[in-house]
Amino acid sequence: MGTLTINILGTSFSIQAKENDSYLEGLLLRYKKLINSIEQSTGLHDNLKLSIMAGLSLCDELRQSELHADSSLHKQKHTNSELFEAERITLKLIDNIDKVLK
Known part of the structure; x- marks a missing residue:
């Protein structure tokens, strides 16, 4: 506990x-940097507005960040779906080859 x-x-x-x-100190430092950045870029000096x-x-x-994570998850699901389909086709081809060779 901090x-x-x-x-x-x-x-x-x-x-x-x-x-x-x-x-916690890292969070406060990040917030202070953000406040300073906003103050410099906007010229605001009102604490509430800042x-x-x-x-x-x-x-x-x-x-x-959430949108990026959702997009990454969607891409991963799409990739997994493609891999599943490739595996299914490969297994079907192997089965067909086995039938021809028998």
């Missing part, structure tokens, strides 16, 4: 989570 003190966007508080301290933009950005990243 503990993290968050000090960002004009607020400070501590949280506890089942993840370890270094994992946090909302960061939340939307993270939701977009998560959704894109």
Whole structure:
């Protein structure tokens, strides 16, 4: 179990989570970098707007990741289907060859 003190966007508080301290610190560092990036690219300085933009950005990243995973899964299923069909045809050919050779 980890503990993290968050000090960002004009607020400070501590949280506890089942993840370890270094994992939580890594998340906070990533969030801070995202906030800084949004602030630099948009010129926003309002903490609430920055946090909302960061939340939307993270939701977009998560959704894109989900879509990519769904696409990869679909490709894998399609590939597995093709392999199954190739195996079926191969076994049928082997069976036909065995019948001719007997």
